[in-house]
Amino acid sequence: METKRIILALVLSFAVFFGWQLLFPQPTPQPAPQAIEQGAPQAGQQAGNAATPAPSLASAKDVAPIEATQGRLVTVQTPLYTAEFDTQGGLLESLTLNKYFQTVPIKGQPQPDKINMISGGASLGLLVNGQRTWENAQWDTEVQDLTLTEGSNTLIFHGRVEGYDIERILTFEADNYLIKEEVRVVSTSAADSDLKITRQAATDALTAMSSNYNQANISWMVNNGLDKESDQKDLRNDGLPPVTAPAWGAIDDNYFVLAMQPAEQTVLEGGMTGDTFFINLSASLGSIRPGESKSVRTSYFIGPKERDLLAAASPELAKTVDFGWFDVIAKPLLIFLVWLHQYVNNWGVAVIILTVIIKLIFWPLSQRSYKSMEQMKKIQPMAAKLREKYKDDKQRLNQETMQLYKTYKVNPAGGCLPMVVQIPVFFGLYKALLGAIELRHAGFIDTLPFTNMVWLADLSAKDPFYITPLIMGATMFLQQLMTPTAGDPTQKKLMYIMPVVFTFLFLNFPAGLVVYWLCNNVLSIAQQWWIAHGSKRKKAAA
Known part of the structure; x- marks a missing residue:
């Protein structure tokens, strides 16, 4: 149940923050009334x-x-x-x-x-x-x-x-x-x-x-x-x-x-x-x-x-640059990105380096989380027996399942914790990409390889071909496949719906934000694979 609540909270957080802008855009301005006679020279x-x-x-x-x-x-x-x-x-x-x-x-x-x-x-x-x-x-x-x-x-x-x-x-x-x-x-x-x-x-x-x-x-x-x-x-x-x-x-x-x-x-x-x-x-x-x-x-x-x-x-005029609630996160991220750009001379590369550094900062937390997930794999057969035994008594099933987690020191929400800690960074980078003049027209890959079609020439705008959000959705789905759950089938379905929801939300996001989330997913997949591979080596050695 705890995992389900966290997943719902994450989805709702993204939906509330961005859904209003997607579903209720500002009305298009009406044409200005003609204040000068037709054919007369206009202002300037x-x-x-x-x-x-x-x-x-x-x-x-x-x-x-x-x-x-x-x-x-x-x-x-x-x-x-x-x-x-x-x-x-x-x-x-x-x-x-x-x-x-x-x-x-x-x-x-x-x-x-x-x-x-x-x-x-x-x-x-x-x-x-x-x-x-x-x-x-x-x-x-x-x-x-x-x-x-x-x-x-x-x-x-x-x-x-x-x-x-x-x-x-x-x-x-x-x-x-x-x-x-x-x-x-x-x-x-x-x-x-x-x-x-x-x-x-x-x-x-x-x-x-x-x-x-x-x-x-x-x-x-x-x-x-x-x-x-x-x-x-x-x-x-x-x-x-x-x-x-x-x-x-x-x-x-x-x-x-x-x-x-x-x-x-x-x-x-x-x-x-x-x-x-x-x-x-x-x-x-x-x-x-x-x-x-x-x-x-x-x-x-x-x-x-x-x-x-x-x-x-x-x-006082300096305060016209304001990132709202996430100002305390957005401005340090922006300053660091600008500093990185001085050396790599490519905003996309700077975003990728930032993603790696943030991943390293949260590495210990992610490590504990993914190890807890590996432990969850071991208790899957026992959890399945409990679901079969108490399929008609939901309250008893929850009690016995929580006792199982406690006995084997497993955190059922462990798979979501790495994502939870990334949310403030995500929103801070979102505000920086949409509100920092330094990142307006920030380039990464100007044209699609082997073509003249403009692609990621502006990381503050959406990917015109939706390539990066679709790849991001695929990596998120792969990450969910690698994340074991000890919950009921409804919980598993909810976990698999998340990549679809996030892909839809990310379609019109700034490309720089999608690149950040995509790189974070790839690094998380690599970390999960490394931990799972290490666990198999230890098991084989034993």
Whole structure:
């Protein structure tokens, strides 16, 4: 009975953890409403020397069209990315990452498109007392392109909106995705007025939203506590409830983040319009007198969740990389995998070496477990006689069977213990593979041998041909055949159903996780064979 409970617990653990994502995927986003007339230039495109700003996202329900305004695009190039800003308001029209691609680059095949962090929405938009400065203000268009190879440098946008002069000072770094901004506002009004400055970030989903394991969401941190909202229906209909004094707010997914970190107390709001996520940080600066100047500062991190660069930008921003309950296991595994990769230069080989090391760590426990299983083989005839003798008295059968185990010092759950201790490691590696930018597009065997068909070129994605999960299921079935049970026929059937259930669950798992479990099974089979072979040698010698 104890073995049956453990088996059921294992199956239920996997089913609960992964079944929900398989059976109830996030709804596919609906097409965005047309906010610009058919045939008009879209946001970021140039018509002659004019750029059409993106639709405003000042609130979840405010998607009114924005009239075209004269402006031009200026380019910021760094070793890490290429960004384009519209001189009309300083809107960020695009930010293309130099090192990250939409799909896996395969040697000998055309290079895929690079990741563009900004698509749709008025990103880095500035509102002064609710006025959309990219729409209503007049801006200086004399800003020049900027190229950074080292150090840092700035772009300055000058504008004037009714009652205020505006200066946006953006500072870029050559070795980080961090952009720092200071907004200075000078009152040109004849009377005192209240001043409220809102900064806005917006983009469509950062990567493909077809995956159930990588959903875009809005996240934030308050008082060192992380929270997020990924329900797109709620974000479209109701928006994000106001969050007071956030350390940062972000649009992110497993691998990429568009984060805003204010230097002063703000209120975070956000939501979705169509496919576009947006967040606003609003700061009320109180009364401003004629001729008086006030300013706010914001840090933007727009790029991959590289832990070192996030930590260099801000200790708070480093917490955007979070693996949930398994953080304490996932991060050490990730650090060790990255360290191994430096030497073997292949992520699949690094996963295999990790599997061997974990197996060695748990070797003593597995050794005792498999020896207990060998003992169980010896008492099988006695267990069969008990089942025949007490076939009509289940309670007595259980009592006598447990006494038999006790007499011969056999643990009926011994065959499951090696799997039980692997579960936390399994979940930790699962979270690392799906949430670590280092393992995105982590390669192993790019193409099937003797073909040009892409195979295990990305260990963070599923095996496209399901070869590894099927082999994993076969090794698991072989392992069950080698595992004796002293239970009833129902228990044996349950043991043989497990490989089928696990194979089904593993079909859409990251290939790296399947490789780990497959290698673990092979090592376990070898260990069981070694112990059984040694037992036969001792018996023959005796």
